[in-house]
Amino acid sequence: MTQRKTLLRALAGETLPVPPIWMMRQAGRYLPEYRATRAKAGDFLSLCYNPELAAEVTLQPIRRYGFDAAILFADILLLPQALGADLWFVTGEGPRLSTITTQADFDKLGRGEMIHDTLSPVYETVRILRRELPEETTLIGFAGAPWTVATYMIAGRGTPDQGPAHALKAENRALFQAIIDRLTEATVDYLSAQIEAGAECVKLFDSWAGSLRGQDFTDFAETPARTIIAALKARHPGIPVIAFPREAGERYVGFARATGADCVALDNSVSPEWAAEHVQVDGCVQGNLASSHMVTGGQALVDETRRIVKAFSGGPHIFNLGHGITPDADPENVQIMIDTVRGG
Ligand code: 1CP
Numbered sequence: 382m383t384q385r386k387t388l389l390r391a392l393a394g395e396t397l398p399v400p401p402i403w404m405m406r407q408a409g410r411y412l413p414e415y416r417a418t419r420a421k422a423g424d425f426l427s428l429c430y431n432p433e434l435a436a437e438v439t440l441q442p443i444r445r446y447g448f449d450a451a452i453l454f455a456d457i458l459l460l461p462q463a464l465g466a467d468l469w470f471v472t473g474e475g476p477r478l479s480t481i482t483t484q485a486d487f488d489k490l491g492r493g494e495m496i497h498d499t500l501s502p503v504y505e506t507v508r509i510l511r512r513e514l515p516e517e518t519t520l521i522g523f524a525g526a527p528w529t530v531a532t533y534m535i536a537g538r539g540t541p542d543q544g545p546a547h548a549l550k551a552e553n554r555a556l557f558q559a560i561i562d563r564l565t566e567a568t569v570d571y572l573s574a575q576i577e578a579g580a581e582c583v584k585l586f587d588s589w590a591g592s593l594r595g596q597d598f599t600d601f602a603e604t605p606a607r608t609i610i611a612a613l614k615a616r617h618p619g620i621p622v623i624a625f626p627r628e629a630g631e632r633y634v635g636f637a638r639a640t641g642a643d644c645v646a647l648d649n650s651v652s653p654e655w656a657a658e659h660v661q662v663d664g665c666v667q668g669n670l671a672s673s674h675m676v677t678g679g680q681a682l683v684d685e686t687r688r689i690v691k692a693f694s695g696g697p698h699i700f701n702l703g704h705g706i707t708p709d710a711d712p713e714n715v716q717i718m719i720d721t722v723r724g725g
Contacts, residue, residue, distance in 0.1 A: 388450045388519035391665050391697045392582060392621040392643045400690060400698040401449035402722050403521075404715065406705030407442040408454050411675070411712060414441045425470045429455050432505035439510055443518055445712070446719055450519040450582075450699075451510060453575065455503050457525030457586055460571055461534050463496035464563070465489055480537035482549060484556055490563060493570035500571060504578040511579035521623070522580030524571050526587035527564035527605040534560065543592045550597070565605045569612040576617045584623040584646070585609065591628025591648075599639075602626050606640040614641065623667060627704065637663040649703025653692035665697035670718065672702045675710035682714060686721040 384390050387401040408415055418438050422428035429435060439454040458476050462468040467479040481487055497504075510520050524530075528546075536545040550557045572583045590602040610622050624642035626632065628650055637645050637660075647656050647668035660666055670689055674682040690700065700722050706715070 386449075386517055386519045386581070388521075388699060389581065389621065391699050392623070394664055394697050396694075396696055396698075399723055400693065400700045401519075402700040402719060403448040403450035403452065404442070404706055405452075405672075405702055406707075407446075407448060407452065408438040409706060410708035411706055411710040411715075412441060412445070414438075414445075425456075426468070429459060430502045432502050432509055435502075435506040436509040436513065439506070440513060443514065446715060448518070448719075450521050451514055452521045452523060452584070453503070453507055453510065453580065455506070455523070457523070457530055458533060459500060459503065460496065460524060460564070460567060461530060463491075463499035463571075464567055465491045466534060475539050476533065478533055478537050480545075481534045481560060482545070487556060487559060487563075492563070493567040496567055496571060497574060500574065504574050507575055507578035507580055519581050520579060521582050521584055522572060522575030523584040523586060524568045524575075526585045526590070526602065526609075526624075526626075527561045527568060528593065528601045529587050529589045530564050530568075531557075531560050532589050543589050547592070550601075561601060561605060565608050568605075568609050569616075572609070572613055573616050576613070576620055582621045582623065583613065584625060585642075587624070587626045590626035590632075591630065598629070598632050602629070602632075603636065603639045606642065610641040623699075625667075634659045635663070636660070644697075644699065646701065647703065653689045657692045657695065661693060661696045661698070665699065666693060667699040667701045669701070669703040672704050672706050672710070675702070675706050675714045675718070678711060678714040678717065682717055683721050686718050690722055 391401055415438050418434055419428050422431055422434045435454040439451050443451050458468055469477050471477055532543040532546040535549050587602055593602050606624050613620055621643040623644040623646055624640055625646035627648045644665035644667050645660055647666055649669045649671040
């Protein structure tokens with residue numbers, strides 16, 4: 382059967398006259414309808430674990446803007462919670478987790494097979510979405526990459542420089558590697574279950590890949606991604622995978638070949654012209670408009686959007702931001718971006 386969904390066509394390597402478009406954090410606080418549903422759910426985690434409401438917020442930006450893809454509403458930190466870590470969100474500050482810094486902390490964690498009890502509402506959200514999404518819209522499942530999730534589990538929170546994770550890696554390599562291996566295995570189980578529930582593509586978010594250097598980047602960004610992607614493709618032949626090694630810089634070059642990813646998502650610290658020459662040569666790329674344009678708008682937004690579309694027009698491309706849209710963004714600017722991508 383000929384594939385009609387534009388996102389899946391780009392992921393299969395097709396160069397399209399108009400790139401498919403979606404946006405990281407497209408369901409989020411910049412939208413009044415999201416804020417209303419989140420208030421109804423009570424708090425962020427209750428929203429993630431309520432399939433009807435999580436599906437509702439996933440659908441909101443699709444209804445408002447007609448994006449080509451919907452991303453499951455959940456969070457990368459649900460997986461550590463399903464493995465037994467405590468997780469809570471402090472309003473105005475962000476996530477908090479029980480920390481893992483000793484072998485005894487690690488020994489309390491469960492294995493991949495026990496995650497489904499906690500995560501079954503997420504799979505139910507996926508099933509609802511496959512029923513309710515328009516037929517041209519692709520449903521993206523996701524997980525955090527092992528390194529990024531480990532940085533939160535080790536520190537117990539988000540950190541500017543991932544210092545605690547780097548310290549554990551230096552001081553107790555065996556324990557650090559065991560955490561990465563456990564997350565690698567559990568991520569395969571988690572993403573497989575999302576695919577079985579109906580996700581048509583999955584994305585691995587390695588938001589802190591940029592703080593890994595040299596051999597560490599190979600060992601803790603590329604190797605876990607390669608293992609996860611190989612296992613997913615063995616279980617689900619043909620499932621496309623987007624990898625986002627954020628701020629990888631020159632290590633974006635060859636990342637698709639090293640990991641087997643079908644698409645590499647780019648942050649906006651690399652220029653689209655450079656990325657077209659050095660990264661898109663290996664296949665589909667996604668990105669990479671600075672999310673600040675969603676706040677500032679104006680002619681600069683239009684010019685930069687056109688520049689990115691043009692730079693990537695010679696190969697497969699999915700238009701997106703370089704990182705998530707922020708709560709202070711103007712919803713009107715999102716429409717201007719979409720109109721510019723689709724209308725020139
Ligand atoms: O207050 C709120 O309503 C919560 C804000 C929020 C949202 C909307 C958080 C807390 N998570 C999410 C949803 C989310 N998170 C999605 C859903 C789908 C969509 O994009 O629309 C996705 C894919 C994520 C992924 C995620 N969570 C990442 C990777 C991507 C990235 O942004 O780099 C990370 C690092 C997280 C952790 C997290 N969750 C929430 C926050 C504020 C953070 C960052 C914390 C920190 O580093 O301090």
